Amino acid sequence: AQTVTQSQPEMSVQEAETVTLSCTYDTSESDYYLFWYKQPPSRQMILVIRQEAYKQQNATENRFSVNFQKAAKSFSLKISDSQLGDAAMYFCAYGRYDATNKLIFGTGTLLAVQP
Amino acid sequence: NAGVTQTPKFRVLKTGQSMTLLCAQDMNHEYMYWYRQDPGMGLRLIHYSVGEGTTAKGEVPDGYNVSRLKKQNFLLGLESAAPSQTSVYFCASSPQRGRTDTDTQYFGPGTRLTVL
Numbered sequence: 001a002q003t004v005t006q007s008q009p010e011m012s013v014q015e016a017e018t019v020t021l022s023c024t025y026d027t028s029e030s031d032y033y034l035f036w037y038k039q040p041p042s043r044q045m046i047l048v049i050r051q052e053a054y055k056q057q058n059a060t061e062n063r064f065s066v067n068f069q070k071a072a073k074s075f076s077l078k079i080s081d082s083q084l085g086d087a088a089m090y091f092c093a094y095g096r097y098d099a100t101n102k103l104i105f106g107t108g109t110l111l112a113v114q115p
Numbered sequence: 116n117a118g119v120t121q122t123p124k125f126r127v128l129k130t131g132q133s134m135t136l137l138c139a140q141d142m143n144h145e146y147m148y149w150y151r152q153d154p155g156m157g158l159r160l161i162h163y164s165v166g167e168g169t170t171a172k173g174e175v176p177d178g179y180n181v182s183r184l185k186k187q188n189f190l191l192g193l194e195s196a197a198p199s200q201t202s203v204y205f206c207a208s209s210p211q212r213g214r215t216d217t218d219t220q221y222f223g224p225g226t227r228l229t230v231l
Contacts, residue, residue, distance in 0.1 A: 009155075035219070045205065045222035091157060100165055101146050101209045102173070103220060105157040 002027045004094050006106035013082045014114050020067075021077045021109045023092030033095045034075045035103070036066070040088040048090070051075065079111075087113045117141055119223035121206050127229045128196045136191040136226050138206030145211040147189040148173075148220065149181060151202040158205060164189055196230045203227050 003026045013019035025034070036048040051059045051068050058066050063080045079086055092106040122137040138147065146165050150158040160173030162181040170181045178200060180192045189208075193200060207220040 004157075037222075043203065043225045045207075045225075047219055047221075050219060100163060100171075101220065102148070102160060102163060103158075105150075105159075107155055107157040 002029075002094055002096070002104050004092055004104050004106040006090075006092055006109050008109045009107070010110045010112070012112045012114060013079070013086075015082055015084060017082055018078060018080045019082055019111065021079075021090050021092075021111065023075045023077070023106055025073050025075065025092075025094045025104075027073070027094065027096075029096055031097050033097070034066075034068070035093040035095070036064070036075075036077045037091045037093060037105075038086075038088045039091065039108075040085075045091075049077065082113050084113050084115060087111060119206055119208055119221055121204075121223040121226050123226060124224065125227050127231065128193075129231050130197060132196050133192070133194050134196065134228075135193075136204055136206075136228075138189040138191070138208075138223055139187055140189075140206075140208040140221075141187065142208060142210075142221065143186070144208035144221075145186075146209045147183065148207045148209075149179070149189065149191045150205045150207065151175065152205060152225075153202050161191065161204075196228075198230045201228060201230045 005024045032053045034051045038046045049061045067076045089108045091108045093103040095103045119140045148163040149161040164170045164183040167186040182190045204226045206223040209220045
């Protein structure tokens with residue numbers, strides 16, 4: 001069975017600095033996709049970034065980028081120029097290419113941004 | 116376009132009471148999901164549906180039932196609530212699988228349920 005591990009329960013970063021959140025996963029599949037979701041205090045789950053395993057190029061969305069290491073089964077999220085609004089819980093999620101689109105989530109990393 | 120909505124946003128139940136959570140989506144998505152979120156455990160899949168009239172069990176289905184009579188609605192029922200079901204419940208939907216970003220899941224705002 002697939003598993004997703006986020007080993008950093010909490011992280012802190014200074015405003016305008018860069019922070020990297022870690023995520024590792026375990027799978028025997030060769031084709032899959034990975035997500036980072038953000039959950040601010042409002043509780044709403046917001047998609048941050050998406051990566052397909054067959055793509056070698058790392059996904060980027062403005063200040064958010066990933067470092068996808070398929071062989072190491074690692075999918076870290078880098079937030080550049082951190083802003084106060086980036087403070088949230090961040091979840092890494094794994095999805096298989098099957099007929100269900102089910103996702104497996106990690107336990108989350110709570111990011112604090114210090115002014 | 117409201118996306119995914121959930122009713123109610125908050126609810127307090129006594130042990131043994133029943134209730135139904137309603138999820139509605141206006142994006143014409145085929146797939147819908149119910150998750151529960153507990154501290155330190157991330158989101159865990161309760162039940163899901165890959166189309167109108169179909170449902171399937173997820174990771175933690177015990178104590179819950181679901182129905183998908185209409186494509187846009189996915190109901191989660193608790194027949195006899197227990198304190199262990201105190202949680203935040205999220206509904207999500209996604210388009211049918213494909214090699215595009217259309218298989219992303221879109222989430223509702225969540226329902227905080229407390230069972231006393």
